[in-house]
Amino acid sequence: MIEAEASTSSKAGVLRIANLVVQAGRGQDMTAPVTDVSLDVCRGEAFGIVGESGSGKSLTLRAVIDLLPEGLRRSGGSIAVRLDEGADWVSDVATLRGRGISMIFQEPMTALNPTMRVGDIVTVGARAHRGLSRTQAHDLAVELLAEVRLPDPEAQVRKWPHQLSGGQRQRVMIAMALATDPKLLLCDEPTTALDVEVQDQILQLLDRIRRDRHLAVIFVTHDLGVIRRLCERIAVMYAGQVVEQGTVRDVFAAPTHPYTAGLLASMPTLDSDPAHPLTAIPGGQPDPRERRGGCRFADRCEHDQPDCHTMTYALGPVRGHASLSACRRADELTGALS
Amino acid sequence: MTEQALMEVMTAAANPRRGASRLRLLDPALIGAVLIAALIVLALVAPMVSGHDPALNNLAQRLQPPSGQHWFGTDQFGRDLFTRVFVAARIDLLLGLLGALIPAVIGIGLGCAAGYFGRWVGTIVLRLADVIQSFPNYILVIALVLLLGPGPKSFLVGAAISAWVTYARLVRGVVLRIRSNDYIAAAQAAGLGHRRVLTRHVLPNALPQAIVYGASDLVLSLGFLCSLSYLGLGVQPPAIEWGQIIAEGQTFLRTQWWISIAPGLAIIYVGIAVRLIAVGMERRTTE
Numbered sequence: 210m211i212e213a214e215a216s217t218s219s220k221a222g223v224l225r226i227a228n229l230v231v232q233a234g235r236g237q238d239m240t241a242p243v244t245d246v247s248l249d250v251c252r253g254e255a256f257g258i259v260g261e262s263g264s265g266k267s268l269t270l271r272a273v274i275d276l277l278p279e280g281l282r283r284s285g286g287s288i289a290v291r292l293d294e295g296a297d298w299v300s301d302v303a304t305l306r307g308r309g310i311s312m313i314f315q316e317p318m319t320a321l322n323p324t325m326r327v328g329d330i331v332t333v334g335a336r337a338h339r340g341l342s343r344t345q346a347h348d349l350a351v352e353l354l355a356e357v358r359l360p361d362p363e364a365q366v367r368k369w370p371h372q373l374s375g376g377q378r379q380r381v382m383i384a385m386a387l388a389t390d391p392k393l394l395l396c397d398e399p400t401t402a403l404d405v406e407v408q409d410q411i412l413q414l415l416d417r418i419r420r421d422r423h424l425a426v427i428f429v430t431h432d433l434g435v436i437r438r439l440c441e442r443i444a445v446m447y448a449g450q451v452v453e454q455g456t457v458r459d460v461f462a463a464p465t466h467p468y469t470a471g472l473l474a475s476m477p478t479l480d481s482d483p484a485h486p487l488t489a490i491p492g493g494q495p496d497p498r499e500r501r502g503g504c505r506f507a508d509r510c511e512h513d514q515p516d517c518h519t520m521t522y523a524l525g526p527v528r529g530h531a532s533l534s535a536c537r538r539a540d541e542l543t544g545a546l547s
Numbered sequence: 548m549t550e551q552a553l554m555e556v557m558t559a560a561a562n563p564r565r566g567a568s569r570l571r572l573l574d575p576a577l578i579g580a581v582l583i584a585a586l587i588v589l590a591l592v593a594p595m596v597s598g599h600d601p602a603l604n605n606l607a608q609r610l611q612p613p614s615g616q617h618w619f620g621t622d623q624f625g626r627d628l629f630t631r632v633f634v635a636a637r638i639d640l641l642l643g644l645l646g647a648l649i650p651a652v653i654g655i656g657l658g659c660a661a662g663y664f665g666r667w668v669g670t671i672v673l674r675l676a677d678v679i680q681s682f683p684n685y686i687l688v689i690a691l692v693l694l695l696g697p698g699p700k701s702f703l704v705g706a707a708i709s710a711w712v713t714y715a716r717l718v719r720g721v722v723l724r725i726r727s728n729d730y731i732a733a734a735q736a737a738g739l740g741h742r743r744v745l746t747r748h749v750l751p752n753a754l755p756q757a758i759v760y761g762a763s764d765l766v767l768s769l770g771f772l773c774s775l776s777y778l779g780l781g782v783q784p785p786a787i788e789w790g791q792i793i794a795e796g797q798t799f800l801r802t803q804w805w806i807s808i809a810p811g812l813a814i815i816y817v818g819i820a821v822r823l824i825a826v827g828m829e830r831r832t833t834e
Contacts (some may be wrong), residue, residue, distance in 0.1 A: 276735055337738060
């Protein structure tokens, strides 16, 4: 814990989320798909948010550029972004879209406007903000398409999205995100919709770009393998909450929350023992409308005690570990979990 | 590999006419366009072709049946109907087009706004559409004629007020679907304002379907114009217009049927030609 704090404060913070709450509906129908999420991301860092569908991980990411789907709103907490060391923290994040923050989407088939040519798609943001001339925009597009390793970028610029494969489209989308020279790149399941081989290429590309450009990147995914490969730190989300947070090395080696332990046990690795089948976590996430007090994971937890169902416990330090955990039994359980 | 094959199939489907040039001649949109172009040319040169002045009275030649000298016959003032029907096409095509274009612009604009912004903007547009639709078009325009007087202005204002509703409902539906695509979120994430997102990302994707409907609406607009003129509320003499010629010939329908038949056929001709264009465009957008 102390070690982790020291290592973050030595780097420049780019994003600070404190006690974020995202709500849907009003009055009686009100639900909160995201409650009390706090994260810090540093310059040049790869941060992973992992969780199952409906855990609130994508909403947390979208809240960072104020692009929540209709009907959802940020109702609490604060988000602040600082693009340059020494600059002020900006809390009106919508103004930073295309001016320091970019986003990459999950579905390459629907994320490129079918009525625009690739060159125009790539430079859409750059032209809007920098008033590039036609030739400048063209040159920028060619340069970026080369950076994302699309062969023959001069020819790609004139193509339409339907002429590209899924992997090529994803590269175009990455080029589009880079066109505005971001400091913070948000990736919403960037490889989920792709073939396994293509996934691998795109991940390598994103990792290389992050190092070359010294970008802060947030990966939202349900794929622990992606996080393990690319990220330095991880937040595990469950039912709208962060249940565990720490460095990838610590969390993978010694999880401090039963949910993380369950996720890791359900993930195949090269050295998995074929004799021990992968285990699944029984049950599903509680519906946000039917949440009661107590730990949200308690109903599915194999270590639950009566208190777990009534007493809430926030993310906090664990004895002997650097990670933060939201399990009230973390101190006594860590031996059993890893 | 499968992805590559799939893209090839999709590219081929997007260009179905490639290498099938003999089908090009059967493209309904092309046939329709040729028919309309022929009508426009004749509308411009008809007086020269026939050698008659469309407005010149010649009582000696009144109510002549179609002949070598008067191809479509003459009306009760002895005016050459061939020349009159084609000269009338100038006004009918122009006003018919405007009667579809003006509501199309209004309806597409309001539909885009309603679909994109949703919430109260959508509610206002939909309620407004309900109010307009609760009045029959003709009643609305007849009320306008009382207000503005008979003439093309009343027709255009009437069309603008009533016909945008269908465009708006259609485009709103299309935009609701478009808005859920990630490319809209991607454009917003790139920092584009609502105006840019709407004009460059939403509108171009919604337009094809609005245009296909617009082609059908053009026929409705022309029919509306001719009906009003027939009732004496639309285009006024001395301007020449099909509905007005039909009304003039009505008295002689039992004996001199050709007076009303020629402009009637002209309306049907335009209807078929425009419908062909619509069918051709529909095929292109659905393929």
